[in-house]
Amino acid sequence: MNKENIILAIDKMTDAMESQKEFLTELDIVIGDGDHGINMARGFGEIKKKRDLLTVMDAADIIKNVGMILVATVGGASGPLYGTAFMKAGTFLKGKEELSFQDFLEAFQSAIEGVMARGKAVEGEKTMLDAMLPAKRAMEKEWQLTGDVKKSVEAGLAAAKEGVEYTKTIIATKGRASYLGERSIGHQDPGATSFTFLLEAIASQM
Amino acid sequence: MVSFVIVSHSRLLAESVADFTKIMADQVTVIPAGGLEDGSFGTSYQLISDAIEKAYTEDGVLVLMDMGSAVMTAEMVLESMADRKVKMVDCPLVEGAVAGTIDAAGGLSVETIYRNLTDSGYVNKF
Numbered sequence: 604m605n606k607e608n609i610i611l612a613i614d615k616m617t618d619a620m621e622s623q624k625e626f627l628t629e630l631d632i633v634i635g636d637g638d639h640g641i642n643m644a645r646g647f648g649e650i651k652k653k654r655d656l657l658t659v660m661d662a663a664d665i666i667k668n669v670g671m672i673l674v675a676t677v678g679g680a681s682g683p684l685y686g687t688a689f690m691k692a693g694t695f696l697k698g699k700e701e702l703s704f705q706d707f708l709e710a711f712q713s714a715i716e717g718v719m720a721r722g723k724a725v726e727g728e729k730t731m732l733d734a735m736l737p738a739k740r741a742m743e744k745e746w747q748l749t750g751d752v753k754k755s756v757e758a759g760l761a762a763a764k765e766g767v768e769y770t771k772t773i774i775a776t777k778g779r780a781s782y783l784g785e786r787s788i789g790h791q792d793p794g795a796t797s798f799t800f801l802l803e804a805i806a807s808q809m
Numbered sequence: 810m811v812s813f814v815i816v817s818h819s820r821l822l823a824e825s826v827a828d829f830t831k832i833m834a835d836q837v838t839v840i841p842a843g844g845l846e847d848g849s850f851g852t853s854y855q856l857i858s859d860a861i862e863k864a865y866t867e868d869g870v871l872v873l874m875d876m877g878s879a880v881m882t883a884e885m886v887l888e889s890m891a892d893r894k895v896k897m898v899d900c901p902l903v904e905g906a907v908a909g910t911i912d913a914a915g916g917l918s919v920e921t922i923y924r925n926l927t928d929s930g931y932v933n934k935f
Contacts, residue, residue: 636818638851674885678851683881721881778877 604702606662608808613657613669615804617647623800630793634780638679639793646677646685662700666710667693680778681794684718684731685801691717704752704809711739722777729775729787731794734766738802756806763799770795811913811922812838812864815906816857816874816883820844826873826906834910840864852882861886861895869894869919871926873905894919900926 604612620627620643627640650657650672657665670689674682692710699706715735719725726736741762745755770792775781780792813830817823823843830839842860845851857872864870872887872895874880883897896919898905905926912922 636850642851674882675854678845678849678853678878680878680881682852682854683878683885686885721884 612808619800620647642679646673649676663696687717687721688714728777731798734763734795737766738763814860814872816879817843830910834914837910837913852878
């Protein structure tokens with residue numbers, strides 16, 4: 604992945620957050636505070652407005668600045684969470700112009716660690732981590748097995764989608780959904796869902 | 810004198826909590842940072858950051874939050890001002906604001922107020 608791919612991936616993320624705005628919000632109305640789609644669309648909308656400023660930066664700074672914009676403009680929990688994820692990934696990639704798949708995996712690992720620390724969450728709590736962690740494991744496994752980027756990314760996407768399905772079966776213990784207790788069962792997590800859309804956007808540029 | 814910032818998803822809630830502290834601690838600075846810039850529900854990095862600047866004193870600022878993104882966003886604002894005397898307090902929002910501002914009006918230090926609010930500063934309601 605080079606800088607152009609990163610810009611294009613971010614464009615795709617912006618399109619996805621705009622087109623999935625209502626769907627994500629509907630998911631969040633059921634078990635959260637009903638703003639996830641609106642918040643993500645607002646955050647990525649701000650990124651779109653600053654696209655010209657971003658394109659003159661180097662790859663790592665683009666990613667880091669996307670995180671900073673999300674923190675400043677999203678307005679819900681996904682702001683500090685995705686914001687921290689992008690900022691951690693950007694910091695990890697500092698100085699790199701061309702990203703190998705191994706770089707991507709390691710940056711993703713550091714993004715996940717950022718989310719876990721910020722949200723004080725682990726796997727199995729019905730959060731975005733339930734899509735992120737399986738995706739990372741599947742990509743690493745396929746990458747070690749085949750060394751094929753496309754196959755690895757596809758395995759990651761499939762695992763993220765399975766992770767979203769898994770969130771339907773468990774009780775939320777983090778965030779606003781945790782107040783619902785058992786009533787949160789049967790509903791998929793909006794954060795895990797939005798992560799899958801973001802990963803799809805990244806995958807399109809691999 | 811120690812100052813306070815009240816972070817909430819709701820502009821009205823943050824303002825009301827700040828207002829409520831006036832009954833017993835009128836002289837304490839309490840700055841609300843509730844909702845988003847347009848008044849809708851949410852938490853704003855900028856509003857929290859501005860409120861801390863406005864409340865800032867070398868005696869220290871204590872930040873009280875409601876939940877979720879209020880906590881995480883406040884945490885990120887504080888990370889950007891590591892050299893300043895600002896601390897987040899894990900305590901009930903309303904009781905903490907009332908008890909904390911009474912302590913501040915009494916001239917207690919930021920460390921003592923923080924300890925009172927997090928350890929044994931309030932008793933059970935029943």
